[in-house]
Amino acid sequence: MEGLVYIALFAPLVSSLFAGSFAMTSKKQFVGVISSFLLFTSFVASAILGYHVLATNEAIHVKLMDWIVAGDLNIPFGFIVDQVSVTMMFVVTLVSTVVHVYSIGYMDHDKSFNRFFSYLSAFVFSMLVLVMSDNFAGLFIGWEGVGVCSWLLIGFWYHKADVARDINPSISPSWAANEAFIMNRIADLGMLIGIFIIYWNVGSLQYDVVFNAIPNMTQIVLTTAAIALFIGAMGKSAQFPLHTWLTDAMEGPTPVSALIHAATMVTAGVFLVIRANPIFEVTPDVSYFIAALGTFVAFFAASMALVNRDLKRIIAFSTLSQLGYMFAAAGLGAYWIALFHLGAHAFFKALLFLGAGNVMHAMDGELDIFKMGGLKKKMRWTYMYMGLASLTLAGIPPLAGFFSKDAIIETAFNEGSLILWAMLVVTAGMTAFYSFRQVFLTFHGDERYHEFGIHPHEMYKYVLIGMSPLAILAVIAGFFKDGFNDFIIKILPNYQMSEHTHHLALYLGLIVLAVAVSGIVLAYIKYNKGLVRSEKTENSFIYKLLANQYYIPNLYEAVISKPYAELSKLMWKNVDMKIVDATVDGIAKVLYKSGDKSRGMQSGNLSNYLNWMAIGAIVLLVVAILSLVA
Amino acid sequence: MSNILTILVFFPALAGLLGFVIDKNSTRVYGVAIAAIEFILSLFLWMNFDSLNPTFQFIEHFPIVKDFGISYYLGVDGISLFLVVMTTFMTLIGMMSMTIKEDLKNMVITLLFLEMTMVGVFLALDAIMFYFFWELSLVPMLYIIGAWGGPLRVYASVKFFLYTFSGSLIMLVGMLFVAYSFYSAAGAWSFAITDWYALGFDIEYQFWLFLAFFVGFAIKVPMFPFHTWLPYAHGQAPTIGSVILAAVLLKMGTYGFVRFSLPMFPDASVMMITPIAILSIIMVIYTAMVAYAQEDMKQVIAYSSVSHMGIVMLGIFAMNSEGISGSVFQMLSHGIVSGALFMLVGVIYERTHTKYMSEFGGLASIMPKYALVFGVMLMASVGLPLTIGFVGEFLVLIGFYKVSPILTILAGTSIIVGAVYMLALFKRSFFGPVTNEANRKLKDLNANELVSFIPLVALVIWLGIYPKPVLSIIDNSVKTTLSIMEQKAITPEAKEIIISKNSKEAK
Amino acid sequence: MFEQIAFYFFSVLTIGLFLVTVFSKNVLYAMTSLASGMVVIAGFFFLVGADFLGVVQLIVYVGAVMALYAFGMMFFNVTKDLKEKNTSNIWVMIVGVTVALLMTLMFVGAINPDAIYASLPMSDKMNNPEAVGMALFTKYLVPFEVAAIMLLIAMIGGIVLAGKKMDTSLTNIEDEVLQQKDAK
């Protein structure tokens, strides 16, 4: 079994190095094929490991070697495959295999084809390190690793120039990449602090040691550790106020958006909360804050998705919103439901993104849904996939999204936080509305793309077949809910609804369903026929506010980036040059000037020298006398 | 074998003398060969180093001036071992990558002499010898900047020389006072550092002596606000000068703190933790901001050096073995990474004769290999895990967290601000469309340059993934230093701090 | 009584003569009064019982040194009065008087005679020249020989220096040569 762990972990690394060795050569089809095959190997290994864990209920724990050993600190490269990590491994390797296959078609015409596979596989490796590590430092390796891969992949088309924010809200791929990296770094600091707190209070970073030591720790330490770790999670999972990078990250190639910014990396924050559940379990205040923030983000992101015109950004906002759901569940203590939603979301959101990728490919890179319409004739398969995924997202039974999302909303009700419940229900309606607004605008109604001289075409067959596993899973994943519950509660706390909630479950479900269906119906009425734009609505304050993301990116620019740049300039030009350096030069100047002034003494006239000598003699005599007297 | 340290110190200088008679056209090969032999010698030293023995090894000790206790005293422990190896390594790489055409012979000879002084500083266990090599190292550097530098070279080199020199004179006074105290206490003169370790001082003396040494070391590090010589020196120095300056010369200062200040003045060091930590944090954040504002690629890296050295300083004053070991490791990592970054800037400067970022843009499409190497070094510089930069930074921060969580959070912003200026540099130079048409014709790294950079990249990744062989040796010696401090501390508060910082509060 | 009279007489004489030396505008007068002053100084030596030193003073100073000056002066134009921009007298007086006061203060006030011990005590058995001879050739033998060598070197040096290219100016030649070189 140990071998399988290493195969699952290192196959993507091998793939990355293999593809990387061709990175500077022209496109080679076999690079994509071999990479995909290696990823598939990793997936198979993960699946076997999953079966093993399911069958034996035993975690596999391996230690590769020591990493950092200094003082009392001892961090190994240790990997653990238990119920939680194997679930993540399964999801990650599955989605990434599909995305790899998809990319062979999608990146077909890109000259940096080989490089792309190298980055993509490197990302999968980092993600696996993140989920498989048996200690917080190992998690941090993966944590930063996925950050860098995300940076590389967002900025994949680095050659694009910067443009004004009005034209492209993300300015340029490289700008978006840097934004993502730096925002993540801010959160990573929190994560590091959390690690420090744990180390100095426990003396180890191994999960098992730390969790066993929890009863010995004071509440204040636990709370600060939980806060610090959650700050880390906020960055990676793009929670408010560190959320702006996620939509900008859509500058990356679409497979990247599907894999990293929907299915896997952004869920790392949720994973962290689930992984460290013993800590969050004993810090109810922090947990409740997580739930509240999650709910807020779910609503907040959905509201921005309502008016957006960019196909990928809409999906990105919905990702943000769904992450909010996951945090709400995790914060309320329903860790396994959060994990379940994480998995289900990975499948249908990846599917949705890949579908969007097909559309983008067909539309020559155009993403504005106002310029699309009526695509269902040309792209039947894509239409089906996206429609299915949107239905799942909207939470229509019996698709996967219904089971997971409904469970979260029910949890909120069960916990008695009716405000959270109400907001989550409303958000469910908004979700349904915006996903179908997008579907209808893209695939139904008049064919607006003709004006722009675009000739859409369906994606390659093998790509469409490659997407099918996701579609199947998006449909059937919900039926495994009870089985997954039995499987996962071996390690996560079992969350069960109270008797009361149980009785009301049917009604609650119906309410959610009704809201969702009404969302879809609203979208149908408004957008099925085609695009009807109303100047009045688009100029209204609310519309503008939402379309500009509540002006938060502008605010950050005005309050943080610009002042930082100005301050830096000030520090350099004024403080460093005019104060610090000028002081040093001033001292030197004083010495120089005094030398220059006293140069007059050196008149060359012996008589003057003799006078000076006499004065010196007087001084010496005085000293002599004083010393004699003393 | 028994006098390998003497060979290590003086072999380059002797070879340098011999260099005067070598034919002009073969000096380059000669220099590389000598540097390679020296590097192999240092590897040999590492092989034979007893990693379980934390004290000084390969000691060579005989008196020079008996009446004043000045002796020829060399020795190596875990702290200095890797600094020596890094010195020889970076000299070798620097020599290999050197592209200077004019007066190449003089440059090679100067570098070999410089190597002697640098190795000498790290190996000397006699304060007078230490001081001798310390000051002597200024001369070749002065020559390198002054003779091969940019337009402001005279100003820069004189500033560099006078600044560091005046600092070290104050340090010399401190050294003489310590020796005198030793004479008063023991009845005989001695400048041997190991003898000095046994000497205790009153808290007041410790404070003033600490300050005297501090001035000497802090200017070399360079700590805020003594750092302004560095941007000039880097800005004007030729590539090889910047590489050696950043990689090795700056480390002398921090090495001095570990070798002298901590074990000799434990109480004063404990007393000064907070002021120095605050200075270091200013150094980290302030210079990171200044680096962000720069327009010149090389200046960004010069200021980033200061910022990173702030982390090193912080680790030294964490007073626990995580922090100090991390600090020493960070010295190595900064040596390799910043050396490599300066070399990379040198590569582009040589091709375009400009270092201004505004002249570049889109270099990644033209020079992918160059961009790759730069990217790896950039990631190491911002402290990405599994690169060499992370290990030291992580250990330093984790060590200092024990001292002060608040200050650690402030210092931890280095991972943010560091990313800000490095990524901005990378974006401005490598990303975006090719803005300068002339740059389209630039050639990617050639074989010669690749040969220099591949070992660096390999090292960055190897030590990032498996730092243990280096770290465990460092850690052993650091623990010894700490136990010396613990025994020597006279005030109970200091003793308590040193002890408590090293044992976990396992509740 | 005799000692007192002699001391004061000699004092007045030396001070007067030396003042003439210092203030005279005529080199010849200055030199003559200096030589006379030296003779009187020898008188002081006899007065304090340093007979040998007195004789040496007469021979060396009055005989040799003054003769050297006299010969030296033949090279200079000494018939004319010197025209100098003398340093302002007030300044000189201030410095001079300060030095005099300080020295007096030091000699009179600060020296503690009890703390002084003879390192080379005179004995009553020998007269002065004999004692000096004993000291010179025992304890001070090496300095004595060194002084002899020094005098020899000084003599050779004096001859070489004074005899060097007596009739052309080195500076002018070099300037001309330089100018010629520059012209080329």
Added chain:
Amino acid sequence: MIGLNHYLILSGILFTIGLIGVLRRRNLLMLFFSTEIMLNAANVAFAAISNFYHDLSGQMFAFFIVAIAASEVAIGLGLLILVYKKENTLDLDDLASMKG
């Protein structure tokens, strides 16, 4: 009774006269004369101290000072002659070629 102090004060006065000469005069030859005065003043003090403390060292010192004075005059005059030949003057105001 004439005591040591008398001699020392006399010596001081003579020395001061010499010093005044050194400070006041600009002619090199006169400077030499003044120096001789100062040397002699010192000699007087030495001889007197020697007498009053019954110590021959003072006379020894004076003896060597005489020797030094003699060689100084020999070399110094040689140099003076050279300077005079070159510059045709012995006035220090005209000889200030070492101005910094």
